[in-house]
Amino acid sequence: MERMRQALVAPKVVALVGVSKDLKKLSTRPWQFCQQHGFRGKLYLVNPLHKKVLGQIAYPSVSAIPEKVDHAYILLGTMLVEAALEDCIAAGVKVVSVLADGFAEAGDRGLERQGILVSRADAAGVMLIGPNSMGIVNTENSFVCTTNAAFKAESLTRGRLAVLSHSGSLIGTLISRGKARNIGFSKLISLGNEAQSCVGTVGLTLVDDKEIDGFVLFLETIRNPDKFAAFASAAKRLGKPVVAYMLGKSYEGQALSVSHTGAMTGEADAVSAFLAYHSIAEVSQFDALFEAPALLLKKAQLANRPRHATVVTTTGGGGAMVVDQLSIRGVELKGLSAASKSFFHEQNIPHGSGKLVDVTLAGAQYDVMKKAITQLMTDSETGLIIVAIGSSAQFNPELAVKPIIDAVTENLGAAPVVAFPLPIATRSMEMLEEAGVPCFGSVESCADSVSLFLGNKDSLLVDSSLAECDVTEINKRLDTILAKVKIGGAGGVLNEVDGNDIFAALGIAGPRQLFFPAQSELPISESKIYLEQGLSYPLVTKLVSKDLPHKSDYGAVVMNIWDNVQLDSAVVEMRARIKKLEPTAYIDGVLVQEMAKGLGEAIVGLRHDNLVGPVITVGAGGVLAEIYKDVSIRPAPVNLASARQMIGEIKGFAGLRGYRGKAKGDLEALAQLVTAISSLAIVGRITEAEINPVLVRADGVLMLDALICIGPKILQSRL
């Protein structure tokens, strides 16, 4: 790993393959930037058409270079990349990055070209970055091996954050915007198509780097979720925060799926749940991407402290703006504790009333501000302190920030403090940040970061007590079912009776019912049979068919049946309707169930998301989940604590929680059902599993309709 990291970001010998003679060409930029910023390693240029390029010897190939090359950047056009990679492999290069596009993003032919690169690199043990990569930058050793124009900057702002970005142009944006905020980066890597090396593998390569304190991810997608998760977990273990900005949150396209829960939650929701689950802080405000890490690094100081924020200010309007933005994001705000209040009184420090601690212009005096901050920092009832600094920050930086800095440095380890200067106050920010006080350039980024800092998403993690399902039993039942039904290589849906059977293996019960397999298409008049078996009216009857996953849409369900005559005619009518609407649907038989009443309905579904793998979704029943997007989603499986938390997030369950005097439903039984269904994530053949609706009663839950989808291939589970 250490050697790979060196070849990736601190190579001693580098080959730039395909550098033009024309300084205006993009391909000359890595050479220009390395020269300009003073890279000390050796830079060889490769260009078979010329003996000299940019005043330097040009070699006909990487293999022709007289030294062992660690790292090569291929700057050639799409069609020349494969041969150049072969040349690099032959020369024993460890890391190869590729600029050209025209690969996986360019249709089937491109995908094929990309596949060849990956298999060649894998076979040779080469780390491949890109294609479609704008290169790699290490500000520590001025290895500025990129085509991004932003690195024309006179100097690079060094820092202790690493950037991993799908977009190459964004590494330039980050270096430019970060610089304006005194925030620099240690390494920046443009990952492009992630053909072979992905966020996960590159992250794992860098995670131990002692020059890196935290990671900044600009994501267009998630590839290789298992590697991604491994990197996230390593970063967490080392206490290195990972902050992510994810594009595509607005995509209207939902996941392709048979289940309702699948149709309701798109990939964006699944990705957000995945990031939260792996303790990655997802920001919605772009600036928070580089401003949040400094705050997240203070997490240890929050141990044993309440998860709320206290806003201190000398300027009422500015402080109120911070309070407002925090409240909108659900951050709990706290005024002075009783102890702090009496201290402020004793010391005659104004503090206003309510949640904003407004020390007014009195706070412009060094002593007053220092005492106020010190008291709050050392009060065990304080969570995080946010100081909103007024106009003095701009023209009297010493005056405005000295008391804050002194209070913080004299009370290291006490409650964490951050600052938001209302005006543009570069010098004040520099002084604060040097003293270890995280600063924010906008109220929105401040609020976003604080909300992430105080959030308690760690509790989402699966613990070892997860009640696993009996995979052997479920696979046995699946085999029996699959032996009798025809589900081809493309996968398909089980009928309700078979679906019920799988869920029954998880201990999930439905209403009392009878299944009457129908060999013929003749009308069935067997109502006495049902009744002899002891079912009582009212009943519901359904046609059972794997070709009708949403029965009610075709009128293949009839409810409120009160006698034999109704039952018989209902079955005849259903058959007639289906014969007309879906003539090719194969009817496995007729199901008759007792009508069940409950206090409310839920919908619970498992699916394998294209990007992040198995996810479990819970929602309010009826149309509420859909109309109001009232659903909760997590990577599956989940334990009981997570399932309870998910249920707690559903607003539409207010009635079941006893809202306005309504009878309470058995939400604990629902949580057990969620856990059980989520455990199907480890049965690789099941791609979707849904109960819609789950009837929630005062005592227990009942499955009213079940859907199981079998996939075309065995999916990898998360466990």
Add this chain to the structure above:
Amino acid sequence: MERMRQALVAPKVVALVGVSKDLKKLSTRPWQFCQQHGFRGKLYLVNPLHKKVLGQIAYPSVSAIPEKVDHAYILLGTMLVEAALEDCIAAGVKVVSVLADGFAEAGDRGLERQGILVSRADAAGVMLIGPNSMGIVNTENSFVCTTNAAFKAESLTRGRLAVLSHSGSLIGTLISRGKARNIGFSKLISLGNEAQSCVGTVGLTLVDDKEIDGFVLFLETIRNPDKFAAFASAAKRLGKPVVAYMLGKSYEGQALSVSHTGAMTGEADAVSAFLAYHSIAEVSQFDALFEAPALLLKKAQLANRPRHATVVTTTGGGGAMVVDQLSIRGVELKGLSAASKSFFHEQNIPHGSGKLVDVTLAGAQYDVMKKAITQLMTDSETGLIIVAIGSSAQFNPELAVKPIIDAVTENLGAAPVVAFPLPIATRSMEMLEEAGVPCFGSVESCADSVSLFLGNKDSLLVDSSLAECDVTEINKRLDTILAKVKIGGAGGVLNEVDGNDIFAALGIAGPRQLFFPAQSELPISESKIYLEQGLSYPLVTKLVSKDLPHKSDYGAVVMNIWDNVQLDSAVVEMRARIKKLEPTAYIDGVLVQEMAKGLGEAIVGLRHDNLVGPVITVGAGGVLAEIYKDVSIRPAPVNLASARQMIGEIKGFAGLRGYRGKAKGDLEALAQLVTAISSLAIVGRITEAEINPVLVRADGVLMLDALICIGPKILQSRL
């Protein structure tokens, strides 16, 4: 007006009252800043304790100044303000601003002090700014008459926007942050408590100012909504955009009200509806407060153009970020039209696929970019064009922005163009803004502003066709009711029967019903009476009492009554329950109604908001409106078009619109009901009016329960 404006922002003779000898004191700042920035008017200092102050003659009073003073700024402590104001009045000063706090915000005594100032100023025809005002700044003539430290800046950035702010510190924040964005201001006024002069009056004083193109409001509340509205309407007439940032969006405190709709929508919702109604652009992102106006000034260019946006970029990742943020805000995005697509093909300009027009690095060539922008600008199918510029904007401003500038200046009046440079690119922005291309410093502010620009809130305006209610008839009915019921000076609630009567005057019908007034508290066994009147079972019965506005919370409603025996016992039980729970409640009688069935329920309510006056709210029925905040709110009254629009915003009406094959409800009848109830806004005595629920049927709507609140005083209506 002209003379008042001159005294306010361009006075010739100014008195600074209460200036200290000590340069460190706040009270010396206006003098310092006027000197520093070169104010050409005359500045007199008033200080009765010294003959000289700051090297200048100090006068013992304003009256003692040998010239007629236009404008005085009182910098004295709270208790000295009244006398100083009297002095100013005696000296014939036209505008007086007051720094001190300790007035309306400081309890009853302060409120009383403030009242005295206002009545004295009103009587004398003086314009009073504040108290609690940090003063007034005019960058045009360097009248920097403020205590805000931000004006220590070496130079002031002039501009064509006026700032009206409740918070004094925020005018410093705006000048500082605006400067960093090349955006300056013409006038900045700190309004403080708005004791007399408010946003509306000061706005009206400045609205004709030829140096002002638009207004920026930083609001902590709304005072004097009628004046506010008059200013907004004048600004609109003159084509001067007004942009507002409103604090207090997060306040948990809801409006104090009896009705459910009142409890569901807080002042923040009412204020937002009020601002939208008056065509004021409310921003959620602070930077948009000063970045949006330049774009809003281009509104005329959007006439006859579709209300959508096209994002053009040379950098995929950055362009995608803009697309994402726009989509999240509901902005419609458009790729190339057929005509533009074939032009791009002919010219061999890359454009990618989908909604983002990615011209790739080819756009780095002047000709390519200019042709692309020109084509889009002159295409009648284009709405707004947003150019996301990559790293080249930072180091090659000429290259990056020249083609955009040339395309825009050669096609004035064509589709509007804005720019968002991804890196920090000050010079590029300067060049673009000089050429009249609005720029944005963050993707969020860009998306916020574009969303406001393309929004179509104008349609919210009341038109003259509003079906007004018959005020005479309603007042007659009210008089009859009020003559018989006891509603004291503090106002109160009408019982349901009386409430029904008022709504009936608006043509709103309920189910068939009978009211049985009960003089005694004996059990009632009069069911035959009801049935002889021709009501048919099932019935619902309710106790009628103005002391029980939410009957069902006390069990004073029994539904599903199928025969005489049930009816009698229901009444006895209700009476017993109320006697126990609310022994002092006066029972007016028993109401018996036919049970009515419908397709869905709605809730409709009118209330007089503390800040902005009458508002009408529509929501989904049951608990949906409350749980999901699924409500729409507008200033009342509304016309039919607005009522339809409000109903269209309610997600929970999806079923009534025919979602998933459900039967459609008569939403047109609901819109008529909304319009009718909203017209009660003009009946000054009615402070709240609510129907909850309104039953929506396939044909018509039915009022199932009605609430009318009579206020302690006659309220002013909007009309």
